[in-house]
Amino acid sequence: MRSHGVIESGVAGVDEAGRGPLAGPVVAAAVILAPNTADWSALRDSKRLSPKRRVALANQIREHACAWAIGEASVAEIDELNILQATLVAMRRAIFGLKTPPHHVYIDGRDVPTALNCSAEALIKGDALVPAISAASILAKVRRDEHAAALHAQYPDYGFDRHGGYPTALHLDRLSVLGPTEAHRRTFGPVRRALSALSPQ
Template structure:
């Protein structure tokens, strides 16, 4: 059986799972990760990162970094999100993560329903793969731990926005802070709630 020119009868020795975190927030980068798990060193408890407690995610992220055959974390900047749109920036960040792997994958499993253009190997998109494919689960954990830490760092710089609570998502708390204090450079101008505030202030 072949798909995208790939022979599924071939040895799938280096399959990378790829996922993203941060498509929906009003602020911050979109972060992606790619992981090739080592069959000789299985990691118990992998799941969709959103279904894990912060402590469990942190512990698993360490296990993944110590036991995966290869992993990479990549991102797209707020400027790239505003220039390309969030989908284009996410696809770019996913490709960056795959290209940054120290072990070249011979196949990629991408969470979602779209494949990033320009991948260096054949790939398949899997809807809700972060809850069903261990390598994608591992990628979702690395990406979320990384992005959550970025939001905590941003909270240290601007505690009035509450980034430690909402992680950049458009909660009532975040929207109220935006109205009161105005957008930061980390806010995505292409997202409607931020764009409207920028237009009002001009």
């Protein structure tokens, strides 16, 4: 039975980053922790950590976790499947990417991917309850931030270094003036409206 804050051997935590942005892939991570390989007491939901602290903890997780893996779903998959189904695809890819198959998976949120090779359980606010989910949230957020940095390098006029792809006032303004890039999710409302406004009548 799960206990608050307890690290369970052979159990993976899974979380995602990037459901809300208007551009770039959605990212999921899966992590299996080992109780005695490192001090995991600093693990938190990634949103409660500074970027510098997230990167430091991500390095610790990559070095000392029993297993970890990243799964992603592309912009094309998001537009084809919808963001929820694409997120579940990314989660499934992360789980199957683990070098050590878990015997159980805890997933942050309400939804569980289908066709897994182990039992799975969705936990609301799981990133505050299960250290392996906290670890997964950190890895997913760091990878998603790396994607935002790459988008900024490719499209510097859009301000991805400031909004990370989320629909801020700056991002919406850039969309209306410059139009969507190839990295934007066409099925998301603000992007769809920007495309419509730019289309010849």
